[in-house]
Amino acid sequence: MSKINSVTCPVCGCLCDDIELTIADGIVAQVKNGCAMCEAKFFSHSNEHRLKTPLIRKDGKLVPTTYTVAVRKSAEILAKANYPILYGWSSTDSEAQRVGVELAEEVGGVLDNTAVVCHGPSILSVQEVGIPTCTLGQIRHRADLLIYWGCNPWSAHPRHLERYTAFTDGRFENSEWMSYLNKVKAAAGRKKIKSLERKGILKHRREREIPTVSDNKPTEILDKKGRKLIVVDVRKSMTAEIADYFLQVKPGKDYELIQGIRALVRDQELDVEEVAGVPVEYLQQLVDAMISCDFGVIFFGMGLTQSPSKFRNIDVAISLIRDLNMRTKFAIMPMRGHFNVTGANTVFTWQSGYPYAVDFSLGYPRYNPGETTVVDVLLRQESDAGLVIASDPVSNFPRKAVEHLVKNPLIVIDPHMNATSLVGDIIIPSSIVGVEKEGTAYRMDHVPLPLKKVVDPPKGVLSDEEILNRILKEVRKIKSNRLEAA
Amino acid sequence: MIILTPIKKTQYPIIAQCISPDVFQEKTLEQINNLPIWIGNKRRILSDLFKIEKTTENSPSIIINGDVSQVRRIGWGMTQGEIVVNGNAGMHLGKKMSGGKIVVNGNAEGWAGSEMKGGLLEIKGDAGDYLGSPYRGSTIGMRKGKIVVHGNVGSDAAVHMKSGLIKIHGNSGPFMGFRMTGGVIHIQKDAGTRLGACMTGGKIVVSGVLEDMLPTFAIEFIKGKVKIELGDKAIGPFFVFLGDLAENGRGKLFISKEKNPQLSQYERFL
């Protein structure tokens, strides 16, 4: 039995690097410090359903094959294709992503990562208006106003609050842990009472509605000392339950709300009484809280990027930060999902100049989301082959896009069987990055962190990087043969 | 005059920025046949895709007879002459054009007239998204010229527009005139949400129904009619709004009073 300290968790964009693992008989026996998602990932390497040999589709059935055959067949498909797509990349290390860019250039394909269905809109607006941001360390030590907009870290990034924001003891700001603990207890108590009422054990009391802003004035948060936590969302999420103030916005009206706040920050008068369901008077109080803080941060999630207006929401959110910075110090940060989606954007950018949706079909990188994004390419039925790595588009792309993806030859590289590998033509198993292979990943604030290898991969299973390198070599061989023949 | 007739259908995107009067000018038929294009990631020549004929008439114009909705960048950066497309046209039609005329007797895909600097672009059918809007990240939109769309327009049209005129006979999608600083837009039917968001100058005239008014516009006055261009006036009366206040902007929205009774609540501020 051995212990490994300071392991980086390869699950979400928080990249917690304080995980302690106990290894027994070559498998992970205990996980300390991690959240439930982290534990599940570290235990998954010894999952008995794990795929250990490549599969290839013959007469409609997937049959086992060798790495050499799988790699050669994949290279043939990609080298022949007129418009292949190479998609995924967010759950693998930056070393593999680098090879991916080389491969995409070699085969003249469209290279895209999962940002296209999550934070792609954020990138578009960053390119238009820039982004005033900082590292999570700075937020931990200094931030006294934390706003989570359209995201629910309690469920999606479970240790975000505890490691980087409200629940952490920084050098200049203290943890609000105790007050939150009370709120959590109260919330749990409320739930219990409700369930007892449902079962008829307790008598039904006055129906308690979710407090919306209209019956919950933000005044108290202005007087509160220490860190303040505000959540803006369309529904009362778990994070909202423990927040100091919850601002409920009408679905799809975030844009109007941010613009309203911006106008107030600029001391303009509004000709309306309420914006997106929030009385202007309350907005004014919120704006006062924002301006009077020492260092505020807005974290935003899919609630902003994938609701109506998409990247224009982020455009104005960043503009709001710009306006606020004329009065106090403010920063903004996207809550990135996959552990290395930031890395995919970073690697693609330093290799090709563009963070996602890079089209190499003309021999040089080209970028125009809407035209060169994988989902749009699939919806217009333009591609004729696909490589999917470390991702599962079949379960989260639009149905029409999936139909076209499946119609053409499909290569899948993934440690586990998922919906995409079930419909793929060549399935190549790989080692789990951050568990069975070391590498580099970028945290949501663009800080690169090392991933550790804690156990050996199953015998014979190669890493993403190695598989891609072999395919690349094979593609180059096919191309040079073709040139010679010509 | 050159006549192009598509002879092949393909699923892959086609990039053919050579289809422009400036490029075709003073070239022999043989040279035009051999102009390079891209089909997917393969380099091909123009005659692989089109039957090309040259008429004796010596004018710098191109006629495309057939559907070219897969062909992108037609009329890229053209400065003179005329292109007529008898069918649907692909993305980036007339991008960066500074002169001449393009007429589409059909629909146009996204980014038509993007970063336009002059000339006339007329679309008889519908236009896609990003009509007259710039490339991603660029803040230089339409700078001059005129776009006329007889059908409807998708989202994000006229983003960062600086000058020029866009006339839409149909409806427009959301975010028309986002961050525009100058120029004139006339929507003869209904306008989508977030019209003129973040605008700091220019004017947008809506003769139909406005789906939603942004809270960051303030009413100024009511006006009887408004000038669109020389010899063309839109007849109101119109509510005139000033904004976008979030940008301390001075852009003007003219919204038809008759078609938008929901905005009458603003009249108390007059």
Ligand code: SF4
């Ligand atoms: S919050 Fe994210 S990175 Fe941290 S332990 Fe949980 S899953 Fe891993």
